Amino acid sequence: xxxxxxxxCRREPTDVTPVWFMRQAGRYMAEYRELxxxxxxxxxxxxPELALEVTLQPLRLGMDAAILFADILLLLEPMGAPFExxxxxxxxxxxxxxxxxxxxxxxxxxxxxxxxxxLEAVRLIRxxxxxKTPLIGFAGAPFTIASxxxxxxxxxxxxxxxxxxxxxxxxxxxxMTKISEVVRTYLRAQVTAGAQAIQLFDSxxxxxxxxxxxxxxxxxxxRILADVAxxxxxxxxxxxxxxxxxxxxxxxxxxxxxxxxxxxxxxxWTRIGHDKxxxxxxDPLLLCAPPEVAAPYARAVIAEAAGRPGHIxxxxxxxxxxxxxxxxxxxIDLIHSIPLAREGVPA
Ligand code: CP3
Numbered sequence: 001x002x003x004x005x006x007x008x009c010r011r012e013p014t015d016v017t018p019v020w021f022m023r024q025a026g027r028y029m030a031e032y033r034e035l036x037x038x039x040x041x042x043x044x045x046x047x048p049e050l051a052l053e054v055t056l057q058p059l060r061l062g063m064d065a066a067i068l069f070a071d072i073l074l075l076l077e078p079m080g081a082p083f084e085x086x087x088x089x090x091x092x093x094x095x096x097x098x099x100x101x102x103x104x105x106x107x108x109x110x111x112x113x114x115x116x117x118x119l120e121a122v123r124l125i126r127x128x129x130x131x132k133t134p135l136i137g138f139a140g141a142p143f144t145i146a147s148x149x150x151x152x153x154x155x156x157x158x159x160x161x162x163x164x165x166x167x168x169x170x171x172x173x174x175x176m177t178k179i180s181e182v183v184r185t186y187l188r189a190q191v192t193a194g195a196q197a198i199q200l201f202d203s204x205x206x207x208x209x210x211x212x213x214x215x216x217x218x219x220x221x222x223r224i225l226a227d228v229a230x231x232x233x234x235x236x237x238x239x240x241x242x243x244x245x246x247x248x249x250x251x252x253x254x255x256x257x258x259x260x261x262x263x264x265x266x267x268x269w270t271r272i273g274h275d276k277x278x279x280x281x282x283d284p285l286l287l288c289a290p291p292e293v294a295a296p297y298a299r300a301v302i303a304e305a306a307g308r309p310g311h312i313x314x315x316x317x318x319x320x321x322x323x324x325x326x327x328x329x330x331x332i333d334l335i336h337s338i339p340l341a342r343e344g345v346p347a
Pocket of ligand 1: 027073088
């Protein structure tokens with residue numbers, strides 16, 4: 001049993017630092033690209049056998065955890081906001097949510113009904129992993145999901161999202177409440193189906209000021225995180241560009257806080273508090289550099305953790321498709337070769 005990941009989530013000592021990567025399954029792997037010639041991303045997500053296959057693909061590289069293969073946007077369709085991944089454009093939501101009537105029309109659905117195929121994949125993966133590698137389930141956080149719904153796709157400035165948040169606070173609150181209710185029940189259902197840890201992806205929340213986060217996002221995130229944590233599984237609260245929001249995010253909840261590379265891990269951990277575990281935070285682009293170039297940066301991340309129990313090595317964001325597979329393997333081997341020296345770590 002690979003229990004390093006779960007031990008680190010609970011801040012228990014481990015022999016070496018556990019490692020997994022966001023987007024560890026995907027286009028950087030030849031096996032994945034091969035499967036994508038025959039099936040779209042959505043088809044893979046909707047076929048539990050294929051989602052199982054893709055979830056397992058990267059594990060031969062030696063990660064300490066598996067992450068369910070799915071996407072944070074899958075809940076849009078059962079909410080009544082269908083979308084597609086358009087070539088070269090990313091996600092496109094056919095009818096973006098712009099008015100109070102649009103918000104009122106969104107459905108809060110039962111997870112087994114609307115996303116039963118994901119829950120079936122979780123059950124299949126758990127059975128297949130057979131306790132050898134822990135399984136992480138996930139969902140997008142309400143701000144990040146709302147940004148896709150309101151903008152209609154990816155955005156560089158979140159113009160419409162922020163306008164709704166500031167100008168129509170009641171409509172915004174109704175939207176965030178609906179999304180949160182879907183995310184909360186969906187995450188609970190993933191845990192019931194067998195997910196052993198949960199990551200909440202608030203990938204784009206770093207676009208907000210601390211005051212806006214506090215007023216318009218935090219109560220919704222808190223409700224989700226408290227409820228999922230009450231099921232007894234570790235909850236990883238992740239965002240990017242969150243250097244100005246860390247304290248707020250910690251207050252919102254999470255047993256593990258995920259940080260990107262913009263804040264040195266040691267400083268981030270001090271601000272988060274050593275009573276929480278931390279995940280991160282190598283720049284994902286370093287996996288495109290030769291292993292001997294990336295190694296000192298990875299060692300520096302480990303050094304920042306100072307041998308304290310409760311560090312999970314990861315990137316600051318997902319693996320990019322151009323990443324050479326051999327570099328990913330070399331990075332995992334490097335992390336696993338560094339013994340944890342606990343001497344001198346303050347209790
Ligand atoms: O991490 C994993 O290995 C698990 C699978 C996973 C996917 N998406 C599969 C996927 C996870 C955890 C996600 C989360 C996700 N999806 C996020 C949050 C994390 C982040 O990256 O910030 C976001 C914002 C999305 C929405 C999304 N899905 C975007 C913007 C895109 C890119 C579209 C494009 O054309 O590049 C996707 C597609 C997607 N989801 C891929 C994968 C592996 C790309 C591969 C493909 O098209 O086959």
